[in-house]
Amino acid sequence: MDLLAIIRIATRTLARNKMRSVLTMMGIIIGVAAVIAMLGVGQGARQTMQEQIQAMGSNLLFVGAGTVTRSGMHMGWGSTKTLIYDDMLAIMRECPAAQSVAPGSSSSGQVVFGNDNWATRLNGTEPQYFDIRSWPFQEGSSFTQNDVEMSANVAVIGETVRKNLFGTTDPVGQTLRINNLPFRVTGVLTPKGTSAAMGDDQDDIILIPLTTLQKKITGQPWLRWIMVSAVSRQASYAAQQQIAGLLRDRHRIRTGDDDDFFVRNLADMADVADQAGQVMTLLLASIASVSLIVGGIGIMNIMLVSVTERTREIGLRMAVGATEGDVQQQFLIEAVVLSLMGGTAGILFGLSASYVITKTLSWPVLVSPVVILIAVVFSMAVGVFFGFYPARKAAQLDPIEALRYE
């Protein structure tokens, strides 16, 4: 009996019990669709994360004030007071791989405009910060170096702050109050969205001159961070080493002692985020694949019912010359046809689902052909694995008993 004939017979047999066949396939359909959607969404998320990190500037380095442990107490990020403005100048002067630098310190502030108020992050920095982070303005412009020198009360606001405080009002030139001090808004930044790597809203921010923050709000003369852009992406690793060496020297840290600062390279962060994304994707896909196994059990169940129902048919086929192998093949192929049809439908559903999800989140749709191929092979394997036992059972029926079966 040739394979094509068996497949034709199997398809026809399944078509006779349409409802049952579709319900049986449902397990595989859902399983495959879930795996494809999860892999698609996971890949899309990873891609988006990478793009966002790229957008932050792939040659960006972040120098943060480190943690100190005092009398056994771990003080947390930024608890050291050793990172200072002169460190920044030294980096600019002595690290050839560093192209430009911006100092910064952070606080939080209660912001009031009219009847609205909003609590947000307050960062003090210098105008080159916006270039380093390649963050353009949607309205107005940055405060100037002059504003920094004068410790002027001027502020640049992020999109989230604008939305919450100003609504339809044009914020540029308006005066808002930060911690009860009046600030004139010079510009509004373009929205950057939620950072995929950290998960926080990057637009919920107000930036003011560093000196203003240090003198009028925190009263702390040290820095919390320094943003550095390397001359190129390749140079960012060299820059990282140069900065680390320089700061260890300047902070007189002996060999073997812990640094009181840290240098993050965005290329590193991209790797970390990528790994996290990959783990997440695999986790989601493996959860989804559990439903594939459940679908397989469904197929096995229905095939067992089918073998019992068709006992007489099996007896008859054997009486007219079907060998055990013929019978086994017939039932096995029926199971595989079921699971493959389910798999194909699942791929279609999975593709549309991942398309809808990624479109909603405006991520790129990424379902590789390899994933589809794996889905096809996997659903076929499920059919073979879970169809084998029922088929074996059918093949081992005694034709005499089977013919007499009522």
Added chain:
Amino acid sequence: MVTTSQTETTNTGMKGAQPVILVQEVHKYYELGETRVHALRGVSIEIARGEFVAIMGASGGGKSTFMNILGCLDKPSAGRYLLEGIEVSSLSIKELATIRNHKLGFVFQGFNLLSRTTALENVELPTLYARISKAEGEKRSREALALVGLADRISHFPSQLSGGQQQRVAIARALVNRPSILLADEPTGNLDSRTSVEIMDIFQKLNDDGLTVVLVTHEPDIAQYAKRGIQFRDGKIRRDERTENQPRASEVIKHLPSLED
């Protein structure tokens, strides 16, 4: 109704006076827990080509067991069974399946047609397991259906056919691979008396054309159409004799009231 094509095919492979079926001292026991059931206790039979044999006996007499052995669905526990000179007891399960496919045609009491499958596809079933092409299988199936007078019913489903017509589809299915022997197990058990005679008419005509027919029945009326009657009791043959001037089914039908009346 019966064409000559059947004659040509069933007579091929005839080798002198060799019997089609040669059964020597066949025993069959079943182990049922502690007890051993002795279903056949030394049966010896020779059936020549072209015979029409009726096997009779009360249930439990061993005739079904004997039929299963003749049909290569079961093997004897002891003794020899030669089908066209082939020692069947020494064959593997797979070889038995091939023998059933090539040399035997089965007709059952309950017809055993696949429902929701057309008459033609039912008849084609044995050809699927034979080494012949799909086209050849379909051609032979159409011929076999024409032979039993159902040429105009090939696309009907079993549920659309009467009992007699269903049994004729089953006979066509049994003939499609051009077997050496037609084995019929109570073929008229589910049919009314007129239809039963019609079926016997088909068997007689096939036999006229040279086909060996072995029929199991417990109805003496039916057995009388065969040329030879074998009586089973308690696992042994009690009687084996020629039937004297058996009636022609085609003649009997003429004197039966028609169902349409």
